[in-house]
Amino acid sequence: MSLLQVQEVTMRFGGLIAVNDLSLEIGRGQILGLIGPNGAGKSTAFNCVAGLYKPTEGRILFDGEDVTGQKPWDLCKKGLARTFQIVKPFQSMTVLDNVTVGAFAVTDHRDEARDRAMEVLRLLGMGGKGRALPGSLTIADRKRLEIARALATDPKLLLLDEVMAGLRPTEVDEMIDIIRALRERGMTIFVIEHIMRAIMALSDEIVVIHFGQKICRGKPEQVARDENVIKAYLGENYGTA
Amino acid sequence: MTQQEFKRNCLIAVTLAAFALPLVVRSATYLHILIILYLYAYMTTTWNLVGGFAGVLPLGHSVFVGIGAYTSTILWLQYGISPWIGMLVGAVLAAGVGYLIGKPTLKMRGAYFALSTMAFVEGIRVMVENIDMLGPLKLNGPRGLNIPPLQMGEGSFWAFQFSSKEPYYYIILTMLVAVLAMTSAISRSKMGYYLKSGGEDPDAAQALGVNVARYKVAAMVISSFLTALAGTFLAQLTLFIYPKSVLTLDLSFELAFIALIGGRGSIAGPIIGALLLRPVTEFSRIYFSATLPGLHLIILGVVLIVVMLYQPRGLTEPLLRIFDKVAARFAPALPDTPDTPDTPDTPDSPDSPNSPDSPNLPDTPDAPAGPDTQGTPAAPGATASASPREERP
Amino acid sequence: MDPVFLAQDCINGVLMGLIYGLVALGLTLIFGVLKVINFAHGSFLMVGMYVAYWAVTLSGLSPYPALVIIVPAMFLFGYWVQHLLIRPIFIAEKNVREPITVIIVTTGLWYVLDNLALLVFGPDYRALNPNPLKGQMLEMGEIIVSVPKLYGALATLATAGGLHLFLQHTRLGRAVRATSLDREAASLMGIGQWKIFNIAFGIGTAVAGISGAVLTPFYNVYPTVGIPFDIKSFVIVVLGGLGSIWGALVGGVIIGLIESIGPNFMTSTWTEGIVYALFLLVLFVKPSGLFGQKQDW
Numbered sequence: 001m002s003l004l005q006v007q008e009v010t011m012r013f014g015g016l017i018a019v020n021d022l023s024l025e026i027g028r029g030q031i032l033g034l035i036g037p038n039g040a041g042k043s044t045a046f047n048c049v050a051g052l053y054k055p056t057e058g059r060i061l062f063d064g065e066d067v068t069g070q071k072p073w074d075l076c077k078k079g080l081a082r083t084f085q086i087v088k089p090f091q092s093m094t095v096l097d098n099v100t101v102g103a104f105a106v107t108d109h110r111d112e113a114r115d116r117a118m119e120v121l122r123l124l125g126m127g128g129k130g131r132a133l134p135g136s137l138t139i140a141d142r143k144r145l146e147i148a149r150a151l152a153t154d155p156k157l158l159l160l161d162e163v164m165a166g167l168r169p170t171e172v173d174e175m176i177d178i179i180r181a182l183r184e185r186g187m188t189i190f191v192i193e194h195i196m197r198a199i200m201a202l203s204d205e206i207v208v209i210h211f212g213q214k215i216c217r218g219k220p221e222q223v224a225r226d227e228n229v230i231k232a233y234l235g236e237n238y239g240t241a
Numbered sequence: 242m243t244q245q246e247f248k249r250n251c252l253i254a255v256t257l258a259a260f261a262l263p264l265v266v267r268s269a270t271y272l273h274i275l276i277i278l279y280l281y282a283y284m285t286t287t288w289n290l291v292g293g294f295a296g297v298l299p300l301g302h303s304v305f306v307g308i309g310a311y312t313s314t315i316l317w318l319q320y321g322i323s324p325w326i327g328m329l330v331g332a333v334l335a336a337g338v339g340y341l342i343g344k345p346t347l348k349m350r351g352a353y354f355a356l357s358t359m360a361f362v363e364g365i366r367v368m369v370e371n372i373d374m375l376g377p378l379k380l381n382g383p384r385g386l387n388i389p390p391l392q393m394g395e396g397s398f399w400a401f402q403f404s405s406k407e408p409y410y411y412i413i414l415t416m417l418v419a420v421l422a423m424t425s426a427i428s429r430s431k432m433g434y435y436l437k438s439g440g441e442d443p444d445a446a447q448a449l450g451v452n453v454a455r456y457k458v459a460a461m462v463i464s465s466f467l468t469a470l471a472g473t474f475l476a477q478l479t480l481f482i483y484p485k486s487v488l489t490l491d492l493s494f495e496l497a498f499i500a501l502i503g504g505r506g507s508i509a510g511p512i513i514g515a516l517l518l519r520p521v522t523e524f525s526r527i528y529f530s531a532t533l534p535g536l537h538l539i540i541l542g543v544v545l546i547v548v549m550l551y552q553p554r555g556l557t558e559p560l561l562r563i564f565d566k567v568a569a570r571f572a573p574a575l576p577d578t579p580d581t582p583d584t585p586d587t588p589d590s591p592d593s594p595n596s597p598d599s600p601n602l603p604d605t606p607d608a609p610a611g612p613d614t615q616g617t618p619a620a621p622g623a624t625a626s627a628s629p630r631e632e633r634p
Numbered sequence: 635m636d637p638v639f640l641a642q643d644c645i646n647g648v649l650m651g652l653i654y655g656l657v658a659l660g661l662t663l664i665f666g667v668l669k670v671i672n673f674a675h676g677s678f679l680m681v682g683m684y685v686a687y688w689a690v691t692l693s694g695l696s697p698y699p700a701l702v703i704i705v706p707a708m709f710l711f712g713y714w715v716q717h718l719l720i721r722p723i724f725i726a727e728k729n730v731r732e733p734i735t736v737i738i739v740t741t742g743l744w745y746v747l748d749n750l751a752l753l754v755f756g757p758d759y760r761a762l763n764p765n766p767l768k769g770q771m772l773e774m775g776e777i778i779v780s781v782p783k784l785y786g787a788l789a790t791l792a793t794a795g796g797l798h799l800f801l802q803h804t805r806l807g808r809a810v811r812a813t814s815l816d817r818e819a820a821s822l823m824g825i826g827q828w829k830i831f832n833i834a835f836g837i838g839t840a841v842a843g844i845s846g847a848v849l850t851p852f853y854n855v856y857p858t859v860g861i862p863f864d865i866k867s868f869v870i871v872v873l874g875g876l877g878s879i880w881g882a883l884v885g886g887v888i889i890g891l892i893e894s895i896g897p898n899f900m901t902s903t904w905t906e907g908i909v910y911a912l913f914l915l916v917l918f919v920k921p922s923g924l925f926g927q928k929q930d931w
Contacts, residue, residue: 050448052444052448071447071452072447072448073447073448073449073450073451073452073453076447076448076449076450077450081448081449082448084444084445084448088442088444088445089445090437090438090441090442090445090446091441092437092441092506092554093437093438093441097434098438100434101434101435101438101446101449101451102449102450104431104434104435104450105449105450108431110429110430110431110434113431113434149445149449150448150449152449153449153450296734297734298734298737298738345917345918345921346917346921349921351734351737352665352670352671352737352876353872353917353921355671355734355737356671356868356872356917357913357914357917359865359868360865360868360869360910360913360914360917361910361914363865363906363910364907364910364911364913364914367903367904367906367907367910368907370903371901371903371904371907494741497738501738533753534749534752534753534757535748535749535750535752535753535857536749536753538745538746538748538749539745539746539749539750539753541742541745542741542742542743542744542745542746542749543742543746544742545738545739545741545742545745546719546739546742546743546746549723549735549738549739549742550719550722550723550739553723553726553727553735
């Protein structure tokens with residue numbers, strides 16, 4: 001059974017339909033990519049899944065349970081973690097403390113939480129930066145911090161919202177490695193990404209949305225060949241990382 | 242002696258000195274000034290639990306002081322119940338009121354909470370000023386309540402009245418030390434982390450499993466409870482309370498100012514704020530109130546603006562930096578602390594015994610992320626060219 | 635109750651309420667654009683009252699011509715307060731949508747202004763002298779209307795109407811509205827966010843100045859005169875909906891009516907309690923206020 005099922009979800013803001021009758025599912029251990037031109041409704045769809053918005057219509061099932069409209073903190077405890085497109089570190093807290101906040105989802109004890117946070121930081125190659133303040137980090141490290149915090153909550157499903165935007169090509173390669181490593185550990189990952197090279201390399205399957213509607217779903221190479229997709233989107237951007 | 246130990250010893254020395262102070266300071270006047278100083282530090286510390294940690298701005302904390310003062314006083318005057326018991330009753334009552342104010346408003350952002358706390362104080366003050374009898378309870382309107390002193394020279398623990406200043410001194414100092422220990426424990430606990438993160442960025446905190454509003458309400462309840470204890474103390478110290486002394490915006494704002502100038506959200510902030518501001522207030526009240534009325538409030542306002550513009554996290558941070566330098570002269574800097582390992586590139590086994598609850602994380606050091614992402618303190622791009630990524634299928 | 639008395643109380647309540655609304659108007663306008671509460675608003679009103687007082691005392695004119703000085707002076711004052719004191723906080727906390735620090739800084743400003751006034755002018759209550767409008771009444775049958783209050787109410791309507799026209803029909807006004815809806819989008823349209831903030835703060839302060847001027851003929855001037863108006867304005871803007879111009883007027887009238895009709899039924903000191911109770915009720919039941927749009931609070 002799939003870990004996440006999005007069933008006919010529609011999200012309206014006033015008269016604007018941001019997501020229109022979107023359905024998709026992610027199997028356990030899968031990496032699903034979500035792409036689409038700017039303003040296609042990717043982030044809104046993400047926010048519906050993560051509990052920030054309650055969808056106007058439709059249902060969201062996580063791990064077999066209907067979680068439509070549940071609050072982000074409850075979803076997090078159930079094993080659904082997300083990153084934000086615009087990173088949101090807690091500026092006055094050290095990197096380690098930032099990640100420790102996430103780790104408290106798993107344990108109530110500070111020492112355990114800190115150990116866990118340290119472990120996640122090491123995994124992401126930030127073991128030496130625990131004491132730094134987020135403001136002093138490079139963009140790549142801030143993106144990693146964002147992932148580290150989410151990972152510390154011990155998620156089953158990780159939603160990554162454009163974690164590669166603004167990175168240099170070498171940094172993108174590293175990020176791809178990190179995400180693959182997570183998948184190899186059995187984590188299920190749902191990715192929004194603009195960098196085509198990355199999403200093509202990572203995803204088991206890709207869903208393309210345009211004006212809030214799904215226009216294509218398939219393996220990366222199928223999507224890349226799809227007429228509608230090329231028309232809507234890839235024609236201009238494919239290959240330019 | 243490590244720096245850590247040096248700092249801890251300093252802390253112990255200061256605490257002991259504070260307890261020993263009445264042996265040296267015999268003057269009742271000076272002791273009274275110190276008592277008031279500690280009282281403000283206490284109330285500001287309890288304010289800081291909400292205003293500092295939870296990142297909101299309560300501007301009506303005097304309502305809890307008032308509830309504490311009125312509850313214990315009424316119970317003592319009308320029913321002969323010891324103020325010590327009244328203190329607890331008042332605190333429980335205040336906690337309930339704190340919940341009532343916080344529950345609906347802490348879900349919303351900033352301004353609403355600040356405004357409703359203000360409205361609450363003003364509303365309660367108007368109420369008390371207009372009521373002589375509330376059912377069987379005598380509030381005595383704007384005239385307030387007098388606690389008749391025991392016979393001259395007599396003190397009684399049960400009556401919370403003492404013939405000299407020393408007992409008051411020790412009571413408030415003990416309360417202050419206890420509440421400081423408590424806030425520092427909270428700030429290092431899950432609750433502290435959750436409050437701080439929720440105060441800084443609610444969206445991000447919620448995504449990490451923090452029910453921000455619930456933790457803020459919890460902080461508000463604890464803070465209201467503790468603040469009310471100070472109300473009873475104040476009533477027993479002055480033996481006279483009236484609406485304009487304990488239920489005012491002035492007191493509420495002063496607590497906020499002390500905390501903000503000292504440093505919101507830091508443990509030492511309220512102490513440093515009270516140490517800096519109370520003397521200025523007392524001094525200018527005594528010497529300038531006739532010739533230059535309001536001068537101390539102008540100074541306060543200017544200091545507040547300047548601190549907010551140039552040192553928005555308060556004056557404690559720069560002062561602590563100076564202290565760090567002093568400490569560094571007396572004790573060698575620690576190469577490392579147990580909490581924050583500085584040794585990034587040791588691929589030590591992540592499946593250490595204290596983390597059995599992480600099934601989703603790689604449990605071997607050579608996870609496919611490869612050595613390049615495993616531990617690179619240098620810029621990430623620097624090692625990427627050596628990445629074995631391309632070689633993997 | 636005698637219907638004539640009731641009608642009299644209602645008229646007094648509406649007139650005074652509209653003037654309360656005028657004070658709140660400045661506050662709500664600033665909030666609408668900057669999303670911060672200016673705690674020094676009452677002190678700005680106080681400054682306006684002193685300027686009007688001295689203008690009248692020195693020139694002997696009525697306070698209304700003095701608006702020619704007061705409005706631009708107060709506008710510039712607000713403009714520079716925002717530029718020098720508030721803008722740096724927005725820059726420092728650019729990720730925070732609603733920096734609480736602004737409340738603190740404006741509270742500091744409130745303390746400074748009120749106590750400077752105390753230092754300079756002393757604690758005396760000053761009545762306008764000469765007061766060309768002193769005790770002027772308009773008699774309509776059995777009902778008596780105070781002329782300066784009537785002028786004040788008319789000034790409120792004129793100011794609100796003028797602001798409405800400005801916001802809806804001028805290029806600058808539309809820019810102000812765009813900024814209030816979405817700071818980034820407005821910046822993308824080539825509108826300087828800081829300039830708009832300065833202007834909005836300046837207009838809000840000028841409105842406080844107008845309220846000060848229209849109050850002087852029937853309200854004493856003293857250093858802390860702003861505080862009761864300040865707190866009332868907070869109540870009014872929440873009641874009417876933070877950011878809503880017409881909500882401010884309606885909220886003001888509600889408060890005015892409670893204050894004028896209430897004393898028939900209870901001790902007059904209790905009416906203040908009713909106002910706070912109503913405020914808390916609105917806050918708990920419909921926090922967006924009577925006319926506010928639902929915001930992402």
